[in-house]
Amino acid sequence: xxxxxxxxxxxxxxxxxxxxxxxxxxxxxxxxxxxxxxxxxxxxxxxxxxxxxxxxxxxxxxxxxxxxxxxxxxxxxxxxxxxxxxxxxxxxxxxxxxxxxxxxxxxxxxxxxxxxxxxxxxxxxxxxxxxxxxxxxxxxxxxxxxxxxxxxxxxxxxxxxxxxxxxxxxxxxxxxxxxxxxxxxxxxxxxxxxxxxxxxxxxxxxxxxxxxxxxxxxxxxxxxxxxxxxxxxxxxxxxxxxxxxxxxxxxxxxxxxxxxxxxxxxx
Amino acid sequence: xxxxxxxxxxxxxxxxxxxxxxxxxxxxxxxxxxxxxxxxxxxxxxxxxxxxxxxxxxxxxxxxxxxxxxxxxxxxxxxxxxxxxxxxxxxxxxxxxxxxxxxxxxxxxxxxxxxxxxxxxxxxxxxxxxxxxxxxxxxxxxxxxxxxxxxxxxxxxxxxxxxxxxxxxxxxxxxxxxxxxxxxxxxxxxxxxxxxxxxxxxxxxxxxxxxxxxxxxxxxxxxxxxxxxxxxxxxxxxxxxxxxxxxxxxxxxxxxxxxxxxxxxxxx
Numbered sequence: 001x002x003x004x005x006x007x008x009x010x011x012x013x014x015x016x017x018x019x020x021x022x023x024x025x026x027x028x029x030x031x032x033x034x035x036x037x038x039x040x041x042x043x044x045x046x047x048x049x050x051x052x053x054x055x056x057x058x059x060x061x062x063x064x065x066x067x068x069x070x071x072x073x074x075x076x077x078x079x080x081x082x083x084x085x086x087x088x089x090x091x092x093x094x095x096x097x098x099x100x101x102x103x104x105x106x107x108x109x110x111x112x113x114x115x116x117x118x119x120x121x122x123x124x125x126x127x128x129x130x131x132x133x134x135x136x137x138x139x140x141x142x143x144x145x146x147x148x149x150x151x152x153x154x155x156x157x158x159x160x161x162x163x164x165x166x167x168x169x170x171x172x173x174x175x176x177x178x179x180x181x182x183x184x185x186x187x188x189x190x191x192x193x194x195x196x197x198x199x200x201x202x203x204x205x206x207x208x209x210x211x212x213x214x215x216x217x218x219x220x221x222x223x224x225x226x227x228x229x230x231x232x233x234x235x236x237x238x239x240x241x242x243x244x245x246x247x248x249x250x251x252x253x254x255x256x257x258x259x260x261x262x263x264x265x266x267x
Numbered sequence: 268x269x270x271x272x273x274x275x276x277x278x279x280x281x282x283x284x285x286x287x288x289x290x291x292x293x294x295x296x297x298x299x300x301x302x303x304x305x306x307x308x309x310x311x312x313x314x315x316x317x318x319x320x321x322x323x324x325x326x327x328x329x330x331x332x333x334x335x336x337x338x339x340x341x342x343x344x345x346x347x348x349x350x351x352x353x354x355x356x357x358x359x360x361x362x363x364x365x366x367x368x369x370x371x372x373x374x375x376x377x378x379x380x381x382x383x384x385x386x387x388x389x390x391x392x393x394x395x396x397x398x399x400x401x402x403x404x405x406x407x408x409x410x411x412x413x414x415x416x417x418x419x420x421x422x423x424x425x426x427x428x429x430x431x432x433x434x435x436x437x438x439x440x441x442x443x444x445x446x447x448x449x450x451x452x453x454x455x456x457x458x459x460x461x462x463x464x465x466x467x468x469x470x471x472x473x474x475x476x477x478x479x480x481x482x483x484x485x486x487x488x489x490x491x492x493x494x495x496x497x498x499x500x501x502x503x504x505x506x507x508x509x510x511x512x513x514x515x516x517x518x519x520x521x522x523x524x525x526x527x528x529x530x531x532x533x534x535x
Contacts (some may be wrong), residue, residue, distance in 0.1 A: 028533075036274045036275060036278075037274055037275030037276075038275060039528075047411070068425040072460060092354050095276050095369040098279065121472050125275040125276075125278065125279045127275040127276040127280075128276065128282065129279040129283050130277060130279065131279050131282030131283050131285075132283050132284075132285050133281055133282075133440065139300060143299075143301075146304060147300055147304075148274055148275075148278055149274065152280055153278040153282060154286070155282070161460050163431060167378070170283055170406075176324050176383070176384060177326055178327060178383075179322075179327075180324050180326065181326035181327075181340070182323070182325060182326040182340060182343055182347060183323070183324050183326075184321050184322065184324070184348070184351060185322045185323065185324050185384060188321065188378075188384070188386075189321050189322045190324060190385065192320055192322060193320055196320065200295070200316065200318070201290035202294065204293065204295055207295065208293050210285075211285050211333040213292065213293060213294070214293065214294050214295070214296065215293070215294070215295040216294070216295075216298070216300065216303060216524075217296065217297050217316055218294055219298070220316075220318075220390065222386075224378055226427075227489040230429045231474075240295075243283070244281055244285065245281075246277045246278050246280070246281035247277075254349070256524055257528060257530045258424075258524070258528065259527055259529070259530045260527040260528070260529050260530070261530055261531075261532045262529055262530065262531045262532075263532060266415075
C-alpha cells in the first residue's frame with residue numbers, strides 16, 4: 001500500500017478496523033477543529049532515515065564553482081523532509097482523510113544517518129464535497145479553526161531551501177582582521193542575503209504554483225559553516241503553509257471580540 | 268459543540284476547485300494566524316515578508332579599564348549595523364509599495380566565523396492599508412513597528428498610528444574596582460556607588476538617544492519600549508544597553524476603545 005513500511009500498513013488496517021480514532025491534538029485544538037466541521041481520523045506519521053553527506057566534506061575539487069559545495073547537503077534535507085511528508089500524506093490518504101493538521105517536522109541525528117520525521121493528525125470534513133487532494137498544514141487545530149472561520153483554508157505545507165558557498169579572498173580577510181574597525185563584511189553579507197532571498201523566492205513560487213493566495217511562514221532559518229579553508233557556506237530554508245481564500249468579497253470576515261483574560265500578568 | 272454552518276462545505280469546495288498554476292494575487296507573511304487576521308481586521312493587507320541583513324565586523328575598543336566609560340566604537344557598531352539591516356528591510360517594503368511594516372524583529376547572531384563577527388537581521392511583514400491615507404512617516408519611508416499584530420490592532424483601534432521604530436544604544440564599560448576598595452567591601456552589604464552610577468549613565472544614554480529619534484519623527488510618544496541589557500560576548504564588565512520602541516502619532520482627537528469583555532480562559 002503506497003510504498004509504506006509493513007509496520008505502518010498494519011497500523012493503518014488496525015486503525016480502520018477498530019473505529020477508535022487517535023489524535024495528537026491538544027484540547028483547545030481538538031475543540032477548535034470540531035467548531036469548523038473537521039473530525040479527527042487518526043494520528044499519522046511519515047519517517048525516513050537517510051545517510052547524509054557530511055557538510056564538511058568537499059566533494060568538488062578546488063577551482064570549481066564553490067556554489068556547489070553545499071548542494072549535496074541541501075538535496076539531502078529536501079529529499080528527507082519531502083519523503084517524510086509524502087509518507088505522512090499516504091497514511092492519511094489510506095485512512096480516508098481530507099487533510100492533516102498540526103504537522104511537526106523534525107530532524108534527528110543518528111550518528112551516521114539522519115532521521116526525518118513528520119507527525120500530524122488526519123482530519124475529515126463533515127461535507128459532501130471532497131478536496132481534490134489532501135490538505136496539509138503545520139498550523140495547530142485552533143489556528144486552522146480561526147483561519148476557516150475567517151474564510152481561509154490551509155492548502156499544503158511547503159519547505160523551500162537554498163544553499164550556496166563562496167571562497168573568501170583578501171578583501172574578506174582585511175575586513176575581518178583585528179585592525180579593520182567597524183565595518184560591514186561585504187562577502188558574508190552578500191552570501192547570506194543571496195541564500196535567504198533564494199529560499200524565499202522558491203517558497204513564493206511553490207505557493208504560487210499550488211494556486212494559493214497566501215503563504216504563512218512559520219520558520220525562516222539560516223545556518224552557516226566553513227566546509228574548508230577559506231570556504232564559507234550558508235543554507236537557508238523557509239517553512240510554512242500555503243492558504244487559499246474561500247470567502248467572497250474583498251475583506252476577511254473576521255469579527256473580533258475585545259476581551260480581557262482574567263489571569264495574572266505574563267501568563 | 269456547534270459548527271458554524273457551511274464552513275466545512277465551502278472550504279472543501281474551494282479545495283476541490285483548486286487550479287494549480289493560476290494567477291492569483293499572492294502574499295507571504297511572517298505573522299502568526301492571530302496576527303494575520305487582526306492585521307486584516309485593522310484594515311491592512313499583508314503584501315509580503317520583508318527582510319534586511321548585514322554581517323558586521325565589530326572593531327576593537329582601546330580604553331582605560333579602570334574608568335566608567337561608554338565604548339564608542341562598540342556603540343557605533345551596534346547602531347550602524349542595525350541601521351543597515353533596517354534600511355534594507357525598508358527598501359524591500361518600498362519596492363512592494365507598502366505603507367508600513369508590522370511585527371518587526373531585530374536579532375543579532377554571532378557567527379561561527381569569528382568572535383568579532385555578528386549578523387544583524389531585521390524581519391517583518393509589509394502591509395498596505397485598504398483605505399489610502401497618510402501612513403508613511405515624515406521621511407517618506409513606510410512606517411515600521413515591532414508591535415505584535417495584537418498590539419498593532421489595539422493601537423489603531425485606539426486612534427494611533429505607528430510612525431517608526433526608534434532605538435538607542437550604548438555599550439558601557441563598568442570600571443574594575445581597585446584592589447583595596449574590593450578588599451574593604453568583602454563580607455559587607457554596601458552599595459558600590461561607581462557601579463550604580465555607571466548603570467544609570469548607560470541606561471540614560473540609550474534612552475535619550477531613542478527619544479531623540481522619536482523627536483525627529485515628530486512623534487507624540489513611544490509605546491512598547493523595551494530596555495534591554497545585552498551582555499553579548501564582551502565579558503562581565505561590558506554590556507550593551509539597548510532601548511527600542513515604536514513612535515506613534517495620533518489619528519484622531521479621542522482615544523477611547525470599546526469596553527472589553529472579561530473572560531476566564533480555559534487554557535493553561
